[in-house]
Amino acid sequence: MECIVHFDVHHKDGIKPLRGLIFLQEDRKIPTERDLLQMFEDMGYKLKMDDRDKMxxxxxxxxxxxxxxxxxxxxxxxxxxxxDSELRSLLSNLMPQDFRPI
Structure with missing residues (x-):
């Protein structure tokens, strides 16, 4: 299965939207962090994950x-x-901040 990755490269002088391609095994639906890092490395970007929630x-x-x-x-x-940043914000406001067992 193929996965097209749409991403933005943030330069000092602006943002450049790009795409990459990852081939997934049939049993996986989305790429892992390792898959993304390998795709970026193949494109010449040497990266590490900084924020998993915001990718x-x-x-x-x-x-x-x-x-x-x-x-x-x-x-x-x-x-x-x-x-969907608006949905994420809404859900984070609705979720209880204090997690207690029932």
Whole structure:
């Protein structure tokens, strides 16, 4: 199965939207962090995960000409993952802040 990864590369002078391709095994629906890092490495980006919730990656080399990369969308052809920041904010406000056992 294929997964098209839509991401933004944040340079000092602006944002460049790009896409990458990951081939997944049939039993997996979305790529793992390792899959994403390998795809980026194949494209010449040496990264590490900085924020898992927002899917933000930062360069491991200080000489890179970009600040960070953010994955916007994972398109597998079946179901598309797209971050909905308004929904995330709403849910975080509705969830209890103090988790206690019942």
């Amino acid at each position: 933000i990656f930062v360069p491991t080399e200080s000489s890179s000409d970009y600040d960070w990369i953010r994955v916007r969308e994972l398109d597998t052809g079946e179901k598309t993952y797209k971050e």
